[in-house]
Amino acid sequence: MSGKKVLVVDDEVHIIHVVAIKLRNNGYEVVSADNGAEALDLACQEKPDIIVTDFQMPVMTGIELVERLRDNEATKNVPVIMLTARSFAIPEDQQRRLRISECLSKPFSPRELMGTIEDILHQAQIVIDK
Amino acid sequence: MKPAKVPYAVVTGTVVISLLVAGATEWLDSGIGAGWRSFCDVLRFTAYCVGAVGVIWLGWYWLRLARAIASTASQMQQHIASGICPGQRPTGLQDPTAHRTAGHNTPAFQVKLTEAIELTEAIVGYVDSYSEATEQLLEQIEQLQIQTRLSNKQRRNTEAIIYSLPDAVIVFDEFDRLLIANEAAGKLFNFDHEGSQHQSIDEIFGAENTGTGKRKFADFLRQSRKAKTQATRREIELSSEFASQQEDGTPARAAVNPRTYDCIVSCVHDDSQHVCGIAAALHDVTREKEISQMKNDFVSHVSHELKTPLASITAYAEMLCDGEAADEETRRKFYSVIQTQAERLNRLIEDILNISRIESGLIKVDKTPLSLMILIEEQLQMIRSYAEQKNVEISGQKPIVYDQVYADKDMLSQVIINLLSNAVKYTRAGGSVKITTEVDEDARLARVSITDTGVGIPADQIEHVFDKFYRVGANKKLAQGTGLGLNLVKQIVERIHNGRVFVTSQVDVGSTFGFELPLATEQKVEAA
Structure with a gap:
């Protein structure tokens, strides 16, 4: 899966940093944003293969970001992984409606995140090949 | 029956019958023809005459009896004076020979004496039995008075408890009429809690739906009565009303300031387990719900704030373990992030504890x-x-x-x-x-x-x-x-x-x- 582009969105700079290192070490290209508005612009410009976003961010939450992504023709099908530090899970129907591929709770394992990204991209590749 | 009593009973009966006949003729007199009226007059006159004779005879008889009692009493006095112990029955009364020695030895006198004594005993017996019944009745009256005082006291206690409760309490009887309500209920449902006794549920809560939740509460009361349940619980939102105007200018009432009440409704049962009333207590839980929501928000927020530095610490530690830091400088950077995030976590915990101590007043x-x-x-x-x-x-x-x-x-x-x-x-x-x-x-x-x-x-x-x-x-x-x-x-x-x-x-x-x-x-x- 090397060479694929990942957009990482989080208001915590350390989280962006650690995810970016993990992904780059595994051959991925990484673009990052620390808020939803910037992420929307980047998603349109850079056309990432997958987006990893935090749930709770100021101004625009992760859910609002995904809703806006799904409304945009260019980004409506991009897979999304949500990282959340909330004490409750995102409701399944909302997850299904917004086509959020996976929700990982914070603290998360970069190793597990890496594996999840690879699985999702692999499945997406199979669909494209078919 | 003894022979002496026969004329007495006959005469008494005759007097009673004659009085009844006289009364009947008086009554008939008004509603019969002229031919019968003269017959009635004759009959009435006869009845009055017979009655008068009977009454005179009875008077004479009672006089004789009184004289006999008086003479018996004087004899008993003499007997007592001549050595009979007080309280001892005079044996001479049963033994005629004893009287002979005292000079009163005629059989007629003995018969009268015996009659008088029996009559006296009967009178004493009657009086005794009546006085016993009277005593019992007096005792029952006293018991009832005590019970009345107790139930009055209990009623006043119950009223005092209901009136002093900050929660609204309202009680209706079996016909859905108001029995008792406290001040809080009066304020909540906007009625005079002291002057609205016997008003119906519809008069108290209004027959129309005003959007204040009162109808919902009235329906809840009726449902609970039908279900005959004990302590049914439901949360109901009630709003106060204020006068407003509709678009066309007609006056209306609008609902404002909704508050949530925890309503407990219980049916009151009588001895035969029939529902004879319904009692409701309403506790305002608006603040409790707000506090509960604030607590949930706080816990959710704190957990998010604690997890954020923790997420950095665990992620960087895992990266170090997995050898993802390529050089010494990157490793040092990772160590530094772990250290600063751990300090941030500690600061956060200290601040939360300090705020919590101040808010709880424990500091x-x-x-x-x-x-x-x-x-x-x-x-x-x-x-x-x-x-x-x-x-x-x-x-x-x-x-x-x-x-x-x-x-x-x-x-x-x-x-x-x-x-x-x-x-x-x-x-x-x-x-x-x-x-x-x-x-x-x-x-x-x-x-x-x-x-x-x-x-x-x-x-x-x-x-x-x-x-x-x-x-x-x-x-x-x-x-x-x-x-x-x-x-x-x-x-x-x-x-x-x-x-x-x-x-x-x-x-x-x-x-x-x-x-x-x-x-x-x-x-x-x-x-x-």
């Missing part, structure tokens, strides 16, 4: 008269190196003659250091921070202001800066923080020291944070 407060100037100078020394490191100029002011406040030194130091460090944190290199103290003698207040030339706070966010966990979104990149420092300042100044915090700000120009505290009175200074 120990040691107030003494303090000079603000000296305290500020101490904190300036502590912050100076950090300001120099950031290339931010920091300055105090000249001493003021009297600036003593009555405060806890450690807490006030924390307030000043929090405000100073925030000012330095959000001021870019080359900027300045100035701390000033003013004393308002008239208002007896000391005012400390910390003005920076920092990034400022957008106008729409300034009202939230003292809220727990609130961080100005645009400024988060500039510095780390828990979002609790300013809340702690507010709690210490306002809750512990009866002061006031304030803030003014302009984006890209700077902010002024500060607080006011009452000046220490001279008595407190002397006492200290």
Whole structure:
């Protein structure tokens, strides 16, 4: 899966940093944003293969970001992984409606995140090949 | 029956019959023809005559009887006087020979005497039985009076309990008419709780749906009565009403200020288990629900805030373990992130605990008269190196003659250091921070202001800066923080020291944070 582009969105700079290192070490290209508005612009410009976003961010939450992504023709099908530090899970129907591929709770394992990204991209590749 | 009693009974019967006949003829007299009327007159006259003769005979008979009783009594007296023990039955009454010796030896006298004694005994027996019945009745009356007093007392106790309850209590009888309601119920449903007895449910709650929730409550009462249940519970939202106008100008009532009530409705059963009434108690749970929601929000927020640094720590630690840090410099960077995030976690926990202690009132407060100037100078020394490191100029002011406040030194130091460090944190290199103290003698207040030339706070966010966990979104990149420092300042100044915090700000120009505290009175200074 090397060479694929990942957009990482989080208001915590350390989280962006650690995810970016993990992904780059595994051959991925990484673009990052620390808020939803910037992420929307980047998603349109850079056309990432997958987006990893935090749930709770100021101004625009992760859910609002995904809703806006799904409304945009260019980004409506991009897979999304949500990282959340909330004490409750995102409701399944909302997850299904917004086509959020996976929700990982914070603290998360970069190793597990890496594996999840690879699985999702692999499945997406199979669909494209078919 | 003895022969002497026969004429007495016959005569008495005759008198009664004649009186009845006379009465009947009087009654018939009004509703019969002329031929019969003369017959009735004759019959009535005869009945009156017979009755009169009978009454005279009875009078004569009773006189004789009285004389016999009197003579018997005098004989008994004589017997007693001649040696018979008191209380002993005179044996002579049963033994005629004894009387012969005393000279009263005729059989006719003995018969009369026996009759008189029997009559006396019968009278005494009657009187005794009546007096027993009377005593029983009196006893029953007394018992009933006690029970009435007790039930009155219980009723008054119950009423006093119901009237003193802060919760609304309302009781209806089996015909849905108001039996009792307390003041809280009167206020809640807008009726006179003392003067509305026997009003129906519809009169109390209104027959129409006004959107206040009253109809819903009335329906709940009726359903509970039908179901004959004991203590049915439901949460109902009730609003107060106020007079308003519809679009066409006609007066109407509008519902405002909805509050949530925990309603418990119980059916009242009589001895045969029939529902003879319905009682409802309404407890206002609006505040409890708000507090519960606030608690949930707080827990959710705290867990998020705690998990954020923890997420960094675990992720960087795992990266180190997996050998993802390529060189020594990257490794050192990772160690440093772990260290700073662990410190952030610790600070967060300390701040949460401090705020929690202040809010619960468990924190120990040691107030003494303090000079603000000296305290500020101490904190300036502590912050100076950090300001120099950031290339931010920091300055105090000249001493003021009297600036003593009555405060806890450690807490006030924390307030000043929090405000100073925030000012330095959000001021870019080359900027300045100035701390000033003013004393308002008239208002007896000391005012400390910390003005920076920092990034400022957008106008729409300034009202939230003292809220727990609130961080100005645009400024988060500039510095780390828990979002609790300013809340702690507010709690210490306002809750512990009866002061006031304030803030003014302009984006890209700077902010002024500060607080006011009452000046220490001279008595407190002397006492200290």
